[in-house]
Structure formats: C-alpha cells, structure tokens
Amino acid sequence: MADPWRFGPVSEADFEPLLALRIEVMREHLERVFRYKPERARRIFREHFDEPGLRLILVDGERAGCVGFRSGDGEIKIDSFYLGQRFQNRGLGAVILKALLAEADALRLPVRLEVLRGSPAGRFYERHGFVKLGEDEVEAEYERAVS
Numbered sequence: 001m002a003d004p005w006r007f008g009p010v011s012e013a014d015f016e017p018l019l020a021l022r023i024e025v026m027r028e029h030l031e032r033v034f035r036y037k038p039e040r041a042r043r044i045f046r047e048h049f050d051e052p053g054l055r056l057i058l059v060d061g062e063r064a065g066c067v068g069f070r071s072g073d074g075e076i077k078i079d080s081f082y083l084g085q086r087f088q089n090r091g092l093g094a095v096i097l098k099a100l101l102a103e104a105d106a107l108r109l110p111v112r113l114e115v116l117r118g119s120p121a122g123r124f125y126e127r128h129g130f131v132k133l134g135e136d137e138v139e140a141e142y143e144r145a146v147s
Contacts, residue, residue, distance in 0.1 A: 005026040008056040076104045
C-alpha cells in the first residue's frame, strides 16, 4: 500500500460527499437485507456524522472516505468505516484499521463494531482479530480484545 494517507477533521462541507460515498458503498448490502431507504441512510449518517470521533480519510490530500473512532465507557467503537470504490482492494482499509487498533491498544481498550450479516466486512474484521459476539436478523457484533 504505497498511497500516502492520513486522517483529517471532518467539516460540514464533507457531509454530502461522504453521504454519497456511504450510499455507493453500502446500497447493495442494505438492499439485500431490505434496509435501504435514502431518507433513512441520510438520517443515520447524520447522527454518526454529528458524533465526536468521525475522521476524514485523505489519500494524497483527496477525500477517500471516513471512519468513526469513538471512545466510550471502557471500549472504542468503530463505525462509518467507508472507503470510496477506487480506494478499495488495495490494502488501504487494512492499513487504516491497523493504525486504529494500535491507538486502541495504546489506550488499553477493546474495540467493538457492527456489520451487516453476510457482509464481506465480517471476514475482513475476523482476519484482524475480531471475534463475533452475536448477531440478530440484520447485524453481527464483533469485538477485538486489547493486544
């Protein structure tokens, strides 16, 4: 993974482009579980966008995606981890996740997240040490203990 990347702060100007990216990345998976509705996608992303801890992912200074890295009571929650299609399947997601996990380990906190059932994201997180804690008809919850 040779692309120089970094985290940056999000601003209100990032909302619409990141919402469009989220829909691009998630629409097929949400349709599969009958959960895609544009107004719902906007409402949920707005809620996550406004919470502290959302980071912009920049590659060569270009907006490539975002990730929520949120400290809570005794744990870190990762959500809203989206990379634009042209930045996927190049190892960038793994590099970013490793950086986030190193931060969590430095804080001595486990990391939790949720993914849609049947999503390839579940396998991605399992390869990085996450264990499935449970699932319902829509989502599976994963945790990675402190290393």
